[in-house]
Amino acid sequence: MSTLAQTLDARRAAADRSAVRTVAKHIGGVLVGVGAWYWPIIVLAAAIIALIQQRFDALDGSTVQYVVGSARWFAFSLGVIVPLAMIRPHLAAGGTRRALFRGVVRGAGLAGASFGLVIACLYAAEQGVWRLLDLDWHRSLGLDESTGAVGFAVNAVGEGLVAFTYFLLGAAVSAGFVRFGPWLGLVVCLSLGIPAVVADIALYAGPATALAQQVLGLSGPLPALAGLLVVVVAAAATCLALHLLLRSIPVKRTVF
Amino acid sequence: MFDGPEPIYLQIAQMIRAQVLSGELQEEDQVMSTTQFATTFRINPATAQKAFGQLVEEKVLYKRRGLGMFVAPGARDRLQAEHRARYFDEVLAPALAQAALLDISADDIVAYVRGHRPAGGSSAAWEETS
Amino acid sequence: MNPLPPFTARFDDVEVTFPRSWEMGENGVARRVSGSVALENITCEFPAGQITGLLGRNGAGKSTMLSLLAAFRRPTRGAVLVGPDGDLRDPWEDAALTSAVLVVQEGGDVLQDEKVEATFSYYADLRPDWDPEYARELLDLFEVPLRKKASVLSRGKRSALAATLGLAARAPLTVFDEVYLGMDAPTRFAFYDALLADYAEHPRTIVMSSHLVEETERLFENVVLLDRGRVVLAEPADDLRTRVTSLTGPTAAVDHLAAGRDVLHRQHLGPTTRVTVHGPLSDDDARAAAAAGVTIGHEGLEGLLIHLTRSSREGTGDGGTTAGRPLAGKESHR
Incomplete structure (x- = not known):
């Protein structure tokens, strides 16, 4: 040699x-920069809802659950905007598409990890506040009502995986539009949405959990794990789709 | 600079030859590096290199490894001899042809030359060759 | 990181066709773009360690051709190879090559919504040969603010930023694609000077596409002329400067000298005729011209470019109409 x-x-x-x-x-930097605005607003919104409900004596369980649902769409829009804006500068700076894909997955991982942790912390904090106020904490959305360490873990991992999936979905959607144009792109995007919807249902409506509980007769944390497993599969499917879309994406001389 | 019709490297070589002839560049003087040449006149360094290559071949310049290009000993004499040889054919002959067209007599030309002989040390050289 | 020698770039029978497609316009509205052939039968080479000028009119395919070097897209047919001499490879998705080939296009490929320094650290991370101190020097020279968002910079400043990226990356193959657009004249000349100085100090292969021929031609060692997606000529620049000659003088004498030559242009001014011919004149021709009172002028590279691209585009009466004609014309003089 x-x-x-x-x-x-x-x-x-x-x-x-x-x-x-x-x-x-780079994606991490954007997450920190934009998250510094986003999360305080989320906390504020949850607090205001709680205060209003308290005022009308209608405070019943978690209010965080109403506001954190927007987080996945926040992750989705970041996924649409950030990698798309990076394609050209990244390739011009000398990176490959493969490196971009891997970096975006890693960035989505950062988004998932931080979103999951923040949301789990919000729930934990809410539970603490409720306990201080001598209220009974429970939530009406989501498959799991566990509190304590188990609840924290399920929230962090579940919400984290969903944010991860939605971020990748956003990236795949914008790559789909770049590659296929508006009409075919729309079809691609709709089919890309399927894994995300699956992830959502698995986490909230819980058919996988119910299946695990009733058909397989599992109990304890296992049904929740079955739900999470479905989310993992959905995330992997989105990841694959993004890989295929970015693999040979051409650079066009266009201003986005 | 170097706006003439010939390739630029020829123009550069010509400029350096003229500088050596006029004494602006003395023997053993260092000439600009190709880089300095390139940036000063905004030309490709390879073009300057080509000019230097030609001048080295003509023994007007020589290269000192690691130091740069210098005017070769005897460069001025060699250039003078060479230019002297070409002077009659290339400079004087067309001027005389023009004079013939204008009906200027040889005597008038000789008289003019005697009156306008360059001053100083070079007049001796002038007399020898004429 | 071990440095690499200057790269050679080779195009081997390259064709690029654009399919009918959609593009996102500046206003964010998608629009249909019809299909077209951008490049046809491109075979040429950018030699290692030299400065090559890629010349041609707007829309001749210069940017498309250069985009291939950075693997921004793949050729529809043929091969694009880059690398150190003797080890040329396809740059597509090969980080060893893409990190060593830099194509700077007008406006620069920067992170739009971030501060300029974000783009800088991005390039610094991805470019193994990046010189941060030199980058700072250039930013000072061009007065580009680091802390402003890239998207709010003026066109001239964006071009200066692009030039800075191109120079500071010290890539073994560096391509400046009309990068001076929007720069004022002093900045352009500062750029040419910086380019020459750094090129002399850090030899690499440089390609500059340009239609400001007069201003840039002396920087070039080689010239590739592109017209309507085809290579019209690829030769050392010095050989080309004397390629187009004008003969001015008495009509009969001029016609006699021009007989049998490829006449590009003819102009009558009373008894005087001025003819532009393609192909060099021999010393004998020059003597004959002087004797007959015909003045010989050289049109330079700009003249050559104008004549070659005009004749191929409009198909003047005294010649063929294809882009290949000027090459055929050249052969006829041998």
């Missing part, structure tokens, strides 16, 4: 690594 080939190989490995890291870092 010549030294030139060795140099190329070393540079390829290093360039790939740093490109993936840079994409993820």
Whole structure:
């Protein structure tokens, strides 16, 4: 092997690594920048709803559950905007599509992890406040009412996976439009939405949970895990779709 | 600079030759590097390189490794000899042809030349060749 | 990171066709774009370590051709190869090559909604040969503000930013695609100077596409001329400057000299005729011209470009009409 080939190989490995890291870092930066506005507003909204309900004596269980539902759409819109804006600069800066894909998945992971943690923390905090006020905490949406460590884990992982899926979905939708134009793009997007809807149903309506409970006769945390498993599959499907869409995406001289 | 019709490297070589002839560049003087040349005159460094290559071949310049290009010893003499040889054919002959067209007599021309002989040390050289 | 030698870029019978497609317009509204052939039978090379000018009119396919080098898209047919001499490869999805080939297009490919410094750190991370200090120097030189959003910069400043990215990345193959657009004259010349100085110090392969021929031609060692998606010529720049010659003088004498040559243009001014011919004149021709009172002028690269692209476009009466004609014309003089 010549030294030139060795140099190329070393540079390829290093360039790939740093490109993936840079994409993820960039998405992380956007998440921090935009999240600094978004999450305080969410907390404020939950507090205002609670105060209003309290005022009319209608406070009944969690109010956080009403506001955190928007988080996935927030993740979705970030997924639409951020990777799309990066395609051209990323390729021009010398990155590959593969590195962009990996970085976007990693960035979606960051979004999922941070969203999951923040939402789990919000629920935990809400439960604490409710306990202080001597109120009974429960929620009407979602498959699991566990509190404590189990509840925290289920919220963090479940909401995290949903945010992850929605972020990737957003990225896939914009890539679909870039590749296929508005009409075919719309069809692609609608079919792309299926895994996300599946993830949603699995987490909230809980058919997978019910199935696990009633047909398979599982109990304890296992039915909830079955629901999460479905979410994982949905996330993986979205990931694959994004990979296929980004794999050979051309760069057009257009201003977005 | 270098707006003439010939390829730029020829124009550069010509400029350096003229500088050596006029004494603006003395023997053993360092000439600009290709980089300085390129940035000063906003030309491709390879073009300057080509000009230098030609001048090295003509022994007007020589290269000192790691230091740059210098005017070769005896460069001025060689250039003078060469230009002197071409002077009659390339400069004087067309002027005389023009004079013939205008009916200017040889005596008038000689008289003019005697009156306008360049001053100083070079007049001796002038006398020898004429 | 071990540095790489300057890259060669080769186009081997490349064709690019655009299918009928949709594009997102500036207003965010999608519009239909009809299909077209952008490049046809492109075979040429950008030699390693040299500055090559890619010239041609607007819409000749320059940007499309250069986009292939950065793997922004794939050719419909043929091969695009880049790399150190003797080891040319397809740059598509090969990070070793894409991180060593930089195509800077007008306006620069920057993170629009972020501060300029975000784009800088992005390039710094992805470019193995990036020189941060040099980048700072250039930003100072061009007075580009780091802390402003890229999207609010003026066109000239965006071009200056693009030029900075292109120079500071020190990529073994660096392509400037009409990057000076919007720059004022002093900034353009500052850019040319910086380019020459840095090129001399850090040899690499540079390609500049341009239609400001007069201003840039002396930077070029080679010239590739593109017209309507085809390569019209690819030759050392010095050979081309004397390729188009004008003969001015008495009509009979001019006609005699021009006989048998490829006449590109003819102009009568009373008894005087001015003819522009394609192809070099020999010393004998020059002497004959001087004797007959005919003045010889050179039209330079700009003249050549105008004549070659005009004749191929409009098909003047005294020649063929295809883009290949000027090459055929050249052969007829041998």
